[in-house]
Amino acid sequence: MTRFDKFFGLKAITLSAALMTANLALAGDNNVSAGQILDALKPKPVTRGLSVGPPADTTAQAKESTFLNTVRNRSTRSLSTGEREQIAELAAAKPKIDLEIQFDYNSAEIAKTSVASVQALGKALSDPALKGSTFVVAGHTDTTGGEEYNQGLSERRADTIKKYLVQNYGLNAADLVTVGYGETKLKDAANGADPVNRRVQVVNMDTKTASK
Structure with missing residues (x-):
């Protein structure tokens, strides 16, 4: 040589x-920190107009609470398409964060590289600032594979995150509503197979949170 x-x-x-x-x-x-997740999920203060009038629409809040109670302690797979869409509609105006939690290939097992992010989520949801809130844990996939398969995979992955949080951080299972959206709500619709679409979204459904 x-x-x-x-x-x-x-x-x-x-x-x-x-x-x-x-x-x-x-x-x-x-991997995001517990502080970043906490900041994203903290309830926003209720904003009121200058005109004198009644406070926030308590009727709408009551309906929202009633609906959330119907999906508590439900298996992810039992949610109807209508219920999934209603959860998405309510979540649109709530504090939320997308976490790029990776899973083992063709599996609902959390990848080792993403365990730190799930642990950060557990620490954030255990913070006193979020005490009493109900959270939606929504699983999403990319477009690789069939729609029916991806729907089931997203549900199993959401269930995995909930189980981890309950077992390792003592969170109340009734305060974690899991839902799967499969490939129906892509983060990058122009690139369905992009890994950015494989994510877990966490939403603070606290009914005291006001949208602007």
């Missing part, structure tokens, strides 16, 4: 090591 070959080989090894380090750093960037 010539001196040039040895030099070139050393450079290749160094470059490979540098690329591996960069990839690990990027992978770690997907």
Whole structure:
């Protein structure tokens, strides 16, 4: 082997090591902190107009609470399409965060690289600032695979997150409503197979939270 070959080989090894380090750093960037999750999910203060009038629509809040009570302690698979859509409609105006929680291939098992994010979620939901809130844990998939299969996979993944939070952080199971949307609510609709669509969305459904 010539001196040039040895030099070139050393450079290749160094470059490979540098690329591996960069990839690990990027992978770690997907993990969010408990503080970031807490800030995203904290109830927003109720805003009132300048005109004198009644407070927030208590009738609408009562209906919302009644509906949430009908989906508490329900199995994820038992929710009808209409109920899933109603949850999505209510969640649209609520504090929420998308977490890029990865699962093992073709599985509902949390990938080792995403355990830190789930632990951060557990710490955030255990914070006194969120005490008494009801949370929706929604599973989403990309478009790889059939629609029916993806629907079931998203439900199993949402169930996995709920089970982890209840078992490891003592959260009340009744305060965690799980729902699966499969590939029906893509984050990047133009690129259905993009990994960004494989996510878990957590929503604070606290009825005292007001939309702007």
